[in-house]
Amino acid sequence: xxxxxxxxxxxxxxxxxxxxxxxxxxxxxxxxxxxxxxxxxxxxxxxxxxxxxxxxxxxxxxxxxxxxxxxxxxxxxxxxxxxxxxxxxxxxxxxxxxxxxxxxxxxxxxxxxxxxxxxxxxxxxxxxxxxxxxxxxxxxxxxxxxxxxxxxxxxxxxxxxxxxxxxxxxxxxxxxxxxxxxxxxxxxx
Numbered sequence: 384x385x386x387x388x389x390x391x392x393x394x395x396x397x398x399x400x401x402x403x404x405x406x407x408x409x410x411x412x413x414x415x416x417x418x419x420x421x422x423x424x425x426x427x428x429x430x431x432x433x434x435x436x437x438x439x440x441x442x443x444x445x446x447x448x449x450x451x452x453x454x455x456x457x458x459x460x461x462x463x464x465x466x467x468x469x470x471x472x473x474x475x476x477x478x479x480x481x482x483x484x485x486x487x488x489x490x491x492x493x494x495x496x497x498x499x500x501x502x503x504x505x506x507x508x509x510x511x512x513x514x515x516x517x518x519x520x521x522x523x524x525x526x527x528x529x530x531x532x533x534x535x536x537x538x539x540x541x542x543x544x545x546x547x548x549x550x551x552x553x554x555x556x557x558x559x560x561x562x563x564x565x566x567x568x569x570x571x572x
Contacts, residue, residue, distance in 0.1 A: 386413045390416050390463070390466055390469070391415045391468065391471065392514065393410070394473050394474035394510060397419075397421025397422060397444075406473060407419055407440065408436070408438070412436075412438065419433075419441070420442065420447065420456055422444065422447070426444050441463050447506035447509060457510075466521065467514045468524060468525065472507035472527065472528045472529060472552075475548070475549075487543070499544035500547065503545055503548030507552060521567075522566060523568070524563070524569070528555065528571070530549050531552075533545060534548065534552075556570050
């Protein structure tokens with residue numbers, strides 16, 4: 384059990400067929416206790432599925448674009464098993480009931496741009512900033528930022544904001560890795 388006694392927080396884990404749930408399942412099977420978050424109460428269904436498989440899992444819905452809700456999520460997460468050793472920033476693209484707004488840049492309003500950046504990059508910033516003090520205090524942490532080839536290798540018409548956010552995820556990862564490597568924290572994207 385590679386991750387025995389580790390606690391992992393995985394964002395964007397509400398979809399029954401999504402990357403977040405697959406990551407949670409893999410970490411749980413490797414011995415980690417997993418904390419899931421998603422934008423809706425369907426996260427509880429994912430927790431039930433994992434628990435039925437024998438994985439220690441808990442979940443909570445939160446709007447990760449909201450700084451206050453991220454703080455409340457972190458308080459809840461730390462109350463579960465005392466720490467967060469692994470953070471997987473997977474949230475992005477869509478929130479339950481609110482799909483990613485794709486629009487060509489010339490036709491895009493600032494609110495649409497800001498929403499896409501907040502969902503696809505801001506969530507990682509807020510969650511990472513929240514977990515860093517605990518990881519620094521323990522001298523250990525693993526942060527995994529889920530990016531995309533969209534923005535780093537290519538794009539599609541109408542996806543300028545999404546592409547910018549996903550490319551920004553790589554920049555966030557590289558900059559943060561330099562800041563925390565000497566403190567026993569690794570960052571990858």
